[in-house]
Amino acid sequence: MNTLATPFSAQSIRAKIVRPNALRYFHSGNSVRVNSPNTTATTARRAQQSRVHQRRSSPPPSPAAADKKDRVTSSSAFMASSAAEDADHPHQNDVVDDRIPRIASAIRVIPDFPKPGIMFQDITTLLLDPKAFKDTIDLFVERYRDKNINVVAGIEARGFIFGPPIALAIGAKFVPFRKPKKLPGEVISEEYSLEYGTDIMEMHVGAVQAGERALVVDDLIATGGTLCAAIRLLERVDVEVVECACVIELPELKGRDRLGDKPLFVLVN
Numbered sequence: 001m002n003t004l005a006t007p008f009s010a011q012s013i014r015a016k017i018v019r020p021n022a023l024r025y026f027h028s029g030n031s032v033r034v035n036s037p038n039t040t041a042t043t044a045r046r047a048q049q050s051r052v053h054q055r056r057s058s059p060p061p062s063p064a065a066a067d068k069k070d071r072v073t074s075s076s077a078f079m080a081s082s083a084a085e086d087a088d089h090p091h092q093n094d095v096v097d098d099r100i101p102r103i104a105s106a107i108r109v110i111p112d113f114p115k116p117g118i119m120f121q122d123i124t125t126l127l128l129d130p131k132a133f134k135d136t137i138d139l140f141v142e143r144y145r146d147k148n149i150n151v152v153a154g155i156e157a158r159g160f161i162f163g164p165p166i167a168l169a170i171g172a173k174f175v176p177f178r179k180p181k182k183l184p185g186e187v188i189s190e191e192y193s194l195e196y197g198t199d200i201m202e203m204h205v206g207a208v209q210a211g212e213r214a215l216v217v218d219d220l221i222a223t224g225g226t227l228c229a230a231i232r233l234l235e236r237v238d239v240e241v242v243e244c245a246c247v248i249e250l251p252e253l254k255g256r257d258r259l260g261d262k263p264l265f266v267l268v269n
């Protein structure tokens, strides 16, 4: 059972490659490269990206089709995660979770949105698949229940989709972190940089209390600027940020490095 004293890395689960002969598609700023096989990196999302290119306008797979695919791929896909120290022991805590391939497959990738060079990870197709959506929430809940987390901070806009069900399930309050001028009460603000611009994040004064323990939830980490701003907002008012949790990581943008020692947990990278 998880306890407060147990470091997250002890239970973390890491992605691994399974199809050593498969070509992987790699997002690199302005282009998509095909990488040679590598047995230590990334997950099913790379394969999923190439599939998604082919079905950009297609609906997500039917539950029956996805179940069949799960059976085919469950031995070859691993759940991703990470606390910094996992890098030293990449395989020690590997855990196979056959929910991950379906989640990865349900995320659509739209090239050149919202501007040229961006491979947009579209989680709206994940929401169309109730099993994959529920599995996503369940994986987070399984990790964070019994961690004495009081606050789930969800980042506008897509953190508002994943954060509230997690908060309800673990018995924490949900605190929306919003774009400027959206919150009606007194706020504190943090400016931050993005993969495609800058923005400001705000939190209501009084929403959290010093000494509370927070989980920060978003759909995706790219450069890490957004999560860093959320962490700064919480730490300014002496809230302990226990971990950040995202559905997707774009590892090539090195957002994880920007978080420093702050643990980051992701399902798909």
Ligand SMILES: O=P(O)(O)OC[C@H]1O[C@H](OP(=O)(O)OP(=O)(O)O)[C@H](O)[C@@H]1O
Pocket (backbone or CB within 6 Å): 155, 156, 157, 158, 159, 193, 194, 195, 199, 218, 219, 220, 221, 222, 223, 224, 225, 226, 227, 255
């Ligand atoms: O790691 P970063 O480089 O900071 O980028 C990640 C952020 O970018 C996206 O949100 P976006 O700013 O596009 O806002 P939206 O969810 O309101 O569209 C995404 O949902 C994350 O919040």
Ligand SMILES: Nc1ncnc2[nH]cnc12
Pocket (backbone or CB within 6 Å): 118, 119, 120, 121, 122, 195, 220, 222, 250
């Ligand atoms: N590539 C991407 N897809 C979706 N959301 C993002 N936010 C920043 N980069 C993104």
